[in-house]
Amino acid sequence: MSDETNDRQAAQSYELKVGFAEMMKGGVIMDVTTPEQAKIAEESGAAAVMALERVPADIRRDGGVARMCSIQIIEGIQKCVSIPVMAKVRIGHFSEAQVLDALGVDFIDESEVLTPADDAHHIDKHPFRSPFVCGARNLGEALRRIGEGAAMIRTKGEAGSGNIVEAVRHLRQVNGDIRAIGALRPEELPARAKELGAPVDLVRYVYEHGKLPVPNFAAGGIATPADAALCMSLGAEAVFVGSGIFKSEDPESRAKAVVHATTHWQEPAEVLNASRGLGQAMEGIEMETLDESERLANRGW
Amino acid sequence: MERRVGILAIQGDVAAHGRSVESAGARAVPVLREKDLDGLAALILPGGESTTISKGMDRLGLWEPVREFAASGRPLLGTCAGAILLSRASENHPVPTLGLLDAVARRNAYGTQVDSFAASVDAGGPAALAGLRCVFIRAPRLEHLGDRVEVLARVDAAPVLVRQANVWAATFHPELTPDPRVHQLFLSPQEPNQSS
Numbered sequence: 001m002s003d004e005t006n007d008r009q010a011a012q013s014y015e016l017k018v019g020f021a022e023m024m025k026g027g028v029i030m031d032v033t034t035p036e037q038a039k040i041a042e043e044s045g046a047a048a049v050m051a052l053e054r055v056p057a058d059i060r061r062d063g064g065v066a067r068m069c070s071i072q073i074i075e076g077i078q079k080c081v082s083i084p085v086m087a088k089v090r091i092g093h094f095s096e097a098q099v100l101d102a103l104g105v106d107f108i109d110e111s112e113v114l115t116p117a118d119d120a121h122h123i124d125k126h127p128f129r130s131p132f133v134c135g136a137r138n139l140g141e142a143l144r145r146i147g148e149g150a151a152m153i154r155t156k157g158e159a160g161s162g163n164i165v166e167a168v169r170h171l172r173q174v175n176g177d178i179r180a181i182g183a184l185r186p187e188e189l190p191a192r193a194k195e196l197g198a199p200v201d202l203v204r205y206v207y208e209h210g211k212l213p214v215p216n217f218a219a220g221g222i223a224t225p226a227d228a229a230l231c232m233s234l235g236a237e238a239v240f241v242g243s244g245i246f247k248s249e250d251p252e253s254r255a256k257a258v259v260h261a262t263t264h265w266q267e268p269a270e271v272l273n274a275s276r277g278l279g280q281a282m283e284g285i286e287m288e289t290l291d292e293s294e295r296l297a298n299r300g301w
Numbered sequence: 302m303e304r305r306v307g308i309l310a311i312q313g314d315v316a317a318h319g320r321s322v323e324s325a326g327a328r329a330v331p332v333l334r335e336k337d338l339d340g341l342a343a344l345i346l347p348g349g350e351s352t353t354i355s356k357g358m359d360r361l362g363l364w365e366p367v368r369e370f371a372a373s374g375r376p377l378l379g380t381c382a383g384a385i386l387l388s389r390a391s392e393n394h395p396v397p398t399l400g401l402l403d404a405v406a407r408r409n410a411y412g413t414q415v416d417s418f419a420a421s422v423d424a425g426g427p428a429a430l431a432g433l434r435c436v437f438i439r440a441p442r443l444e445h446l447g448d449r450v451e452v453l454a455r456v457d458a459a460p461v462l463v464r465q466a467n468v469w470a471a472t473f474h475p476e477l478t479p480d481p482r483v484h485q486l487f488l489s490p491q492e493p494n495q496s497s
Binding site for chain 1: 310311312313314315316317333348349350352353356357360381382393394408409412413414415416417418419420421434436438439474477
């Protein structure tokens with residue numbers, strides 16, 4: 001390819017990564033484990049799919065070490081859909097990430113749903129061509145991940161629980177932390193950055209813009225159309241649905257319904273329409289019954 | 302009176318287009334229903350997932366109302382996914398399209414996200430767009446252009462900004478860069494003299 005233009009930038013450019021994350025706003029990203037499920041997700045209007053071997057509810061049930069998805073599954077899914085395909089790597093496992101980058105997945109989720117590979121360090125995400133999404137429970141965690149190169153933040157919630165309470169907690173926490181920064185004086189930002197354990201330039205960005213420098217999505221425990229609408233109302237810009245679709249009684253209807261409610265979250269009558277005739281939602285887990293060691297959100301720092 | 306510019310708000314980078322519209326001095330209005338098209342000076346079909354947006358068009362019954370909007374002569378701009386929706390047909394996992402632009406859109410023509418890139422427009426285009434930096438994200442290509450389609454900008458000789466009467470299509474994302482020229486041209490009451 002001729003290159004007379006001297007400002008050409010490739011996919012490593014952070015601007016292109018965040019720009020791609022922008023394209024998913026208002027959408028639903030669905031966990032899928034087979035090409036058939038991926039097709040159902042695409043047909044229902046999903047904005048992307050997340051390729052996995054097991055959905056979080058099954059990972060939780062089965063125990064053991066959860067690793068990056070097998071390559072055949074990801075390739076099978078890439079072949080059968082035209083929407084973006086994401087896949088997860090273990091926290092800190094940059095070799096898994098290099099494999100997915102070489103495979104050309106559209107987005108890499110450095111995810112607490114898989115068993116962490118490094119209990120002290122996350123991946124340095126800047127050198128990769130694929131953009132990264134990471135989970136966060138609060139603003140400090142979100143800004144640490146962005147500092148490492150994440151182009152999209154999602155709440156951790158509590159994956160595979162079918163319980164929205166943790167995603168709500170994390171959304172309120174991140175957005176509350178953002179609002180609190182807006183009330184500071186400029187000279188107070190470095191001390192706040194120190195408390196948050198976050199890079200001061202990113203804290204300053206939040207102060208100046210009143211938002212994260214990357215899209216802020218919800219994940220972890222979304223099981224119904226009303227759950228999706230709740231997250232959007234609390235400031236999420238799109239939603240991930242993990243176990244909520246394919247662990248429910250009628251995945252096809254539920255997938256469409258969650259997409260509809262995410263588009264029309266401001267219209268209760270439409271969320272009502274989306275909520276009709278869906279069959280059983282996935283089974284949920286009460287948080288109090290989960291031991292601290294069973295909580296996936298506690299993975300990472 | 303303030304000009305209201307609609308942005309189809311089913312899914313995608315609606316907010317980014319909103320910022321571009323406002324910086325061009327107009328008011329951005331989200332569009333989800335036929336009635337939202339009333340009184341709009343122009344309509345934008347944003348970037349996003351063309352499959353997702355086309356499913357939403359089905360659900361909301363918006364295909365005919367958008368075609369009627371185009372027939373009224375008011376300007377439409379589609380970027381990336383929006384350009385696919387405006388085209389006569391799409392290839393590579395086809396989606397339904399509006400058929401308002403006489404071109405075939407090849408979806409994801411450059412590859413997946415790891416093949417996304419930014420580049421400046423080729424020299425020799427209209428002076429008004431000289432040096433324009435274009436961001437391509439899982440971008441389509443426009444092929445088999447009809448005679449009525451004017452090419453306003455190219456990158457590596459491929460058409461990236463085209464126009465057929467009141468219908469404009471960009472395979473890149475002018476809404477993601479601070480350069481306001483594409484939105485300004487699109488929204489200017491004076492038609493640009495594109496062959497200068």
